[in-house]
Amino acid sequence: MEILHMIFIAPFLDMAALPDLFFQGLWDGFVGGTLYALLALGFVLIFKASGVFNFSQPILMVLAALALVSFYEMGINPWISVALVLVMMYVLAFGVERLILRNLVNQDGNILFMSTIGLTFVIIGSAQWIFGGVPSSMIHAELGFPVGSSEMPMFGGAVYFEHIDISAAVLASILIGILAIFFSKTKIGRGLRAVADDHQAALSVGISLNQIWVIVWFVAGIVALVGGIFWGARSDVSFALQIIGLKALPVLIIGGFTSVPGAICGGLIIGLGEKIFEIYWGPMMGGSVEGWFAYVIALVFLLFKPQGLFGEKIIERV
C-alpha cells in the first residue's frame, strides 16, 4: 500500500505543494527536449536522405564541441573557431562520402549502420588523440551567448531561467524551423527527398547522389555543432556527451524515423518526461534514472505504436 502511495500519490502531492519547483522541472525538461529534438533531427536528415542509420551522430557532436574548445584554447578568435569547425565538418562529410558511403552503395541497411559504428570509433580515437580527452568547459560566453540567470517570481516561489538555456531553446527552435523549410521547400531539399525515395530514379533525373550525401552529412555536422555548444554549456565538454547524444535514438523511436515533426515532439516528450520522472520518482529508485528512462519510454512506445507518432507505416511487423 505504501509503495502504491509512493508511486501514484506522493509525487503529485509534491507537485501541487511546490508548483514553482514543478515549473522549474518543466522548463529544464523543455530545454533538454528541444536539444534532443535537434540531435534527433540530425539522425532523421541522414536517414531520410541516404537510408543510413547514422550511429556516429552523437560522436559528431562531441567532436564538434571538443574541436571548438580546442581551437579557442589555441588562441583563435571564437567565431573563427566556429568557422574552422564548420570547415572541418565539411571535410569530414566529404571524406565519409568518398571513403565509406561511395564504396557501400547498394548495400544492406545493416551494413551501412555498422560502418557508422566503425566511423564512431575512428572519430573517438582521432578526437582523443588530437584534442585530448580532458573535460573542458564550453566557450559559450566568449561566443556572445548570455550567461547568468534571471529569477521570475511565480506561484509563491521563484523559477530560475538560465540565459544560456533560453538562447539554446530559441536557437534550436530556429534551426529546426530552418531545417524543416530547407527540407520541404528548397530545390536541394526536394533532391534529398528524391534520393531517399529511390536512388536509381533520383540518379536518372540528374540528381548527384554523392553531392547530396556530402550536403546531408555537412548539415548533420552543423546540427552536431549547435547541439555540442549547448550540451557542452549545460554539462562539460567531454566524451560523456556521447551518452547524451545517444538519447536521440529513443526520441526517434517515439517520433518515427522519417518525420521532422516527430523528432520535435519526441524530443519534448523525452526531455520533459525524464526530467519530471527524475525529480519526483527518481529518489525512491536510487537516483540517476535519467540514464535509462528515455529508453523505457521508447520501449513502451514500441510495444503500442511501433511506427512512432508521425512515422510512415513502413515498419515491418513480425
Place this chain on the structure above:
Amino acid sequence: MFYKETGQFKSKYKEELAAFPLFEDKIGIGILGVLTFLVIPLFGLPGLNYEFAMGAIMIPCMIFIIMTLGLNILLGFAGQISLGTGAFSGVGAYAFYKFITIFPDINIIIALVLSGLVSAVVGVIFGLPSLRIKGFYLMVATLAAQFFLTWAFIRVAWLYNYNASGAIEGPNKEMFGIIMIGPQSSGMTRYYFVLVTLIVLTWLASNVIRGRIGRSWMMIRDMDIAAELIGIRPLVAKLSAFAFSSFYIGIAGALMVFFWLGAAEAESFDINHSFLYLFMVIIGGLGSITGSYMGAIFVWVVPVLIKEIGKSAFGFDAFVMENFSTILLGAMIIIILILEPHGLARLWQITKQKLRLWPFPY
C-alpha cells in the same frame, strides 16, 4: 593439393554428418588440441612473457570467443540486432557472484551454469520486444536493456553485497581440492577451466545450430514471414535465440570477471564493451562458428600486440597507442565491411578452396 576430399570415401551417413569430415581437418584439430592443451600452458606463447601470454592473451581470448559465439547466435544465426551484450554479460557475472557468496559451498560449474540461466531469463525478458519489432527498432530496445542494467549494477547495492567499493571480487574458491578462482588461483588452472568450458560450449553451439532449433533461427533470419508460413513459431524461435545467446554471454561474463579480471565494476559491462563484442562478430563473420573464433582472437590480439610493439619498439606512450588501436578497430570494421562483408570466416573458406586446388588455378 594439401586439402582435398578426393579418395576419402564415406560408407555411413553418420560419417557424412561429422563435424570434421575430412582427414586434414582432423589433423588440424588434433594439432590445435595439442597446442592448446599441452604446449601453450606449459611453455606459453613464443616471444612473450608467460604471465602476459596467459593473462592478457589466451584467457581473455577464449572468454571473448564464448561471448562472440553467444552474440553470433543472436545476430548471425537468428538475425536479431542487440547492443545489450555488455549488460547481459554483467548479469552473468553478478549472478555468479551472488551464487558463490550466498552458497559458499556451491560447485563452480553449477554456479556457472546457474548464472548462465539467470542471464538467459533476463535476455528473454529484454528479447520480448523482438516479437513485434526488428532491425534498428530492436536495437534501441536492447539499448534500454544496456542502460537499465548498468544502472542497476551501480544502484542496487544488494548485487554487490553492499560493499563500499561497489565492485564484485572473486573470493578464493576450491573445486576438487584445487583453488580455481580468486587471488591465489594459478593462471594455468584458470586457463584449463576456461578452455574446457569453451570446448563444451562450442560443441553445444555447433550441434544446436545444426539441429532443429538452429535451423528455425536461420529461417527466421532469412525470411520471417516465410518461416512462419511453413510452421516455425516466431515466438519460440526468437526467444530461444535470445535465451541461448544470453546463456553464453552470461557464462562468458562470469568467466571474464572471476577467471580473468578478478574484480570488476559496472564499467566492465558498459556500452563500449557491447560494441567491442559486436565488432568481434562482424569481423569474424556473421553466422559462422569458425568466424566467432577468428573474430574474437583478431579483435582482441591485434590491438594488444600493437600496443606492446608500439611501447617496446617505438616508445610511444600508452595514450597514443590506446587511441591508435581505437582508430584501427574502427577502420578495420569499415574496411572489412567494404571488402569482405562476410568477415574473416569467408576469407578462411576462400583459403581452403585455394589450398584444395593448389598449385593449379582451377
